[in-house]
Amino acid sequence: MTTIAAACRQVLDAAEPREKVRLARAAARAWKRGELAARFDVAMPDQPARPERPELLPPNRMPKRGRGGSERGRIALLHALAHIEFSAIDLAFDAAGRFGAQFPRRYIDDWLSVGADEAMHFAILDRRLKVLGSHYGALPAHAGLWESAAETAHDPAARLAVVPMVLEARGLDVTPETVARFEMAGDVASARILHRIYTDEIRHVGFGAKWFGYLCANAGILPAPEWQRLVGRFFRGVIKPPFNDSARQSAGLTRDFYGPIAAS
Template sequence: MNDVAAACRAVLTAGEPREKVKAARQAWRALKAGRLDHHFGVAMPDAPARPDRPELLAPSHMPKRGRAGSERSRIAMLHALAHIEFSAIDLAFDCAGRFGADFPPEFTADWFSVGADEAMHFALLDRRLRALGSHYGALPAHDGLWEAAAATAHDVMARLAVVPMALEARGLDVTPATVARFEAAGDMRSAAILMRIYRDEIRHVGVGTRWFRDAAGSAGFEASGRWKWLIRTYFRGTIKPPFNDSARASAGLSRDFYAGLAEESVL
């Protein structure tokens, strides 16, 4: 592991959660210490390694989470979020390893940093699940995040538009209400973890938005118009309110990107 692509591939090919978290942290420390060459001599795998559990189901086949506010419901929510963060480790390092050769080293550094954050988020959530008598893998999950990555593996602007600027931005919209539900149930420890993740995710959406704007400018595109075209082309979901406009604005994702698409979705 002496170049950034090899470090990224090491993360992606680590299947067990502890191994993936360890590989992500090692990669980020090695980059910060100047031990990785900005070289891309190995290809990224078509799909990341995964543990035997959780069982991956289609979103429509996912079981109900139970009564809102119950411990069962809260464990199910934490498990779903842990799976999102686990997948996000791969998304960050795949973005760096797949597209980094076309960008300055700061692009790679940004996504290594994001990936290390996601590893920390996953570890926090898994630890919390264990404190509640569960663990990551105890419940089924779906692989929608990686499916979005696979669909955009050929185009960095599509990847940035769909993953950080649509899927992760949606997390900014819904997390404050989720935190409030945990607080109402008296689960202040889980609420604090989710707030830590929320603050970090604003930065992550900001990383995606900043590099999208940079790529759009280099290609001669108007950023918000190109984003809308890419979302219509590659995003399987809908861009719909309510929006956390202040968090999105903090990430550089202004309303001129998403408001028009939201209006289209309700027509």
């Protein structure tokens, strides 16, 4: 029987987008059916495989996207979001395969469901790009999305603190406004896709908060101060408003976590 670690590694080693999506969905289904052994006998890679396109650029070389008012601006924004979702597939499967031995089985359930969601999100964004006359890989993309994963590869608490509870939580803050801009531009189809992703991401941030709380409870420490400590050490950016407090609270990420360290 194939192991969960081997299945996660397969996803991370797949460079071609359609193959990564296929393997992600297949792994999630196989785990749910009990077809993968709960063994962590295969190491996760330092870097996931990537396709030849898009060209990956450092943040300071990325072209300005605009705010999505024009069709060109909306395509650029959808492409950037597709790249985030493509990278999020790897982040979910790496979280399961790298740290799963340190958690109950329900942790694997959660992160494989996240990985399947991210694969679906990428697929529908790529499909929408094609309808608009583009495709994933047509534009350059951000090269730094894996940096937080690499810097927290040694520590599940740090990974949970930074990836779902900072990076994905930021999506909860900015997506409603993006949906509204697409609707104002008359691109209702894209707006519906983004709203679907937004509702799923609330659950994903919730999984991060839940398992971070689990680690803190086991260690006998308070979650909010520990989160602040780890974010200060491993997150290079700034925790800045505006915050979608209601969505964050729905995910279990209450203001006592981010309020004290938010930039004024």
